[in-house]
Amino acid sequence: MTEFTYRLAQKRNIVTALPGPRSVELAARRKGAVAAGVGSSVPVYAADADGGVIVDIDGNSLIDLGSGIAVTGVGASNAAVAAAVAEQAAHFTHTCFMVTPYEGYVAVAERLNAMTPGDHEKRTVLFNSGAEAVENAIKVARLATGKTAVVAFDHAYHGRTNLTMALTAKSMPYKSNFGPFAPEIYRMPTSYPFRDAAGLTGEQAAKTVITQIEKQIGADTVAAVIIEPIQGEGGFVVPAAGFLPTLVDWCKANNVVFIADEVQTGFARTGAWFASDDEGIVPDIITMAKGIAGGMPLAAITGRADLLDSVHAGGLGGTYGGNPVACAAALATLDTMVELDLPARAREIEAIVKPRLQALADETGVIGDVRGRGAMLAIELVTPGTTDPDAAITKAVAAEAFKQGVVLLTCGTHGNVVRLLPPLVISDELLDEALTVIEQAVRTLSA
Known part of the structure; x- marks a missing residue:
């Protein structure tokens, strides 16, 4: 294994009752x-x-064994990340990229454009949380396609805001009594090999979904299909081979934006930079957060340039999105991930x-x-x-x-x-x- 340098002794040591x-x-x-x-x-x-x-x-x-829910992949006090945070904070902690921009935001966008799946031209926007990233991916898809319906899946988790609660499948504790939720969200069955009928292939499961979409919603009204390549809160469900590629192919044929929610799966967590890499798919938009910045709050969407550039000036952003300290942490985190x-x-x-x-x-x-x-x-x-x-x-x-x-x-x-x-x-x-x-x-x- 790679040799790591630790600041604290790497041992389990219980000295009081828990909790103390x-x-x-x-x-x-x-x-x-x-x-x-x-x-x-x-x-x-x-x-x-x-x-x-x-x-x-x-x-x-x-x-x-939690990593702050897949956040601290490089460790919770990685020396390079801590140094980058301190250096940036000593210069300025905030100006708002929409007011006075700075290089860190641009540098993070360049890195994400280069490392996400696909060799097409890409653009990136930075936010604060995974839920924000998902919300904005949906905004982009709706504006770019002129359509409104969004397809999500059983066992999905996409966040706790109103729109992302609508996308999330699990009621308690995430949705119960918090409605009404955002409209034009439709839920489809996913591929869950442990619970699917014996012998059901990924391609067959996807074709069932496609049939339901076409019959119940209509491809001409669907702006986006959003799915976690490996579902997180829903149970770490890995779809059967062929499920995701079949959905991607259908989306391409029907002017539907395929959004891979890689908030939990991204940044080396699954053994590739993104779980989409293992599935052999190239999403139109990827949503990212969690492991991106070594514990600092940062999120992003990266996608096809034609999609993201279709949004009018001022249509995307936020006061803290791409905060300079978080950007410095992200660059140090990505460097560390590559180095190690x-x-x-x-x-x-x-x-x-x-x-x-x-x-x-x-x-x-x-x-x-x-x-x-x-x-x-x-x-x-x-x-x-x-x-x-x-x-x-x-x-x-x-x-x-x-x-x-x-x-x-x-x-x-x-x-x-x-x-x-x-x-x-x-x-x-x-x-x-x-x-x-x-x-x-x-x-x-x-x-």
């Missing part, structure tokens, strides 16, 4: 200050983080993790599916001998892992998927230790 006394105290303060609608996966509060560890305010060192060859590291992580998860599935019977790509991996937990989702054991596995000092996230439409999103710079030793904790938790809870 200082975290308990801070939780009480939080209750009186922070809205109850903001949840947290674990009840400890971070004081430091580096590489594959998070150190809480009580001095406990936990193994991080983090796509290759993600593939190394897959080679370490997947066989152990599959062996655990074969041993215990409660894991119905092991899936994912690169360092975006998951197990789907079920009642043994069935495909019935078991959300209770999933929640218990994550809770037990936390008790042992491993931060582990869950997901899935049915709440029955454990997802692994380690920092791409995690050490083999730390990864092995975390897997041992997970294995013990699953064995104990399935006995």
Whole structure:
């Protein structure tokens, strides 16, 4: 594996009960200050983080298998990113690119134009969050095509704003009682190999979608099809081979903008720069965020020049979009990813993790599916001998892992998927230790 330099000791070290006394105290303060609608996966509060560890305010060192939801691929305090942030902040933290522009924004756009799939002419716009990127991709598609309907998919997650809630499939906690939602959003079935009919190919699944679109909506009214190449919150669902290329071909033939939501899958996470690369597809527009800037808030859409340049001046932008400090962080993050060859590291992580998860599935019977790509991996937990989702054991596995000092996230439409999103710079030793904790938790809870 690539040699990484760490600032903090890369070890699990639990010195108090979890949560510790200082975290308990801070939780009480939080209750009186922070809205109850903001949840947290674990009840400890971070004081430091580096590489594959998070150190809480009580001095406990936990193994991080969440990466802030696929954000800190280069680590949570990468030295190059921290230095770039400090240097830029010393000059100016903000001018607003729409008022007084600066080179960092242009440089990030150039990098994204060059690294995203396809050799066509591209343009980029920068924003603050994945949801903003998705909203603006839809804006561009509607204006450029003169059409209004947007197709999204079962198990999709695209954000928490009004439009992106409409695109998101899961009601609780993301949509429940927050409507009415933006109109002209249509939902189609996706390819979910673990739950699809036996023998259903990706091409067949896509043709079913296409038939429904043409019958229920009409191709002449569809502005965009938006999909995550590997679904994130919906359960790390990897579509069957042929599903996405068939949809892309249909979109090209019908003047429909194909939008790949790569907010979670992008930037080396799946073992390629983008999951679209593995699928052999070239989207019209890609939405990006999360891993783009080493933890600083930044998002982007990159797409065909003719699409993005069709928008009138002033039609895209935002006060903080492409903030100069975030742009500096992004350039340092991308340089680090190239220097360390983090796509290759993600593939190394897959080679370490997947066989152990599959062996655990074969041993215990409660894991119905092991899936994912690169360092975006998951197990789907079920009642043994069935495909019935078991959300209770999933929640218990994550809770037990936390008790042992491993931060582990869950997901899935049915709440029955454990997802692994380690920092791409995690050490083999730390990864092995975390897997041992997970294995013990699953064995104990399935006995």
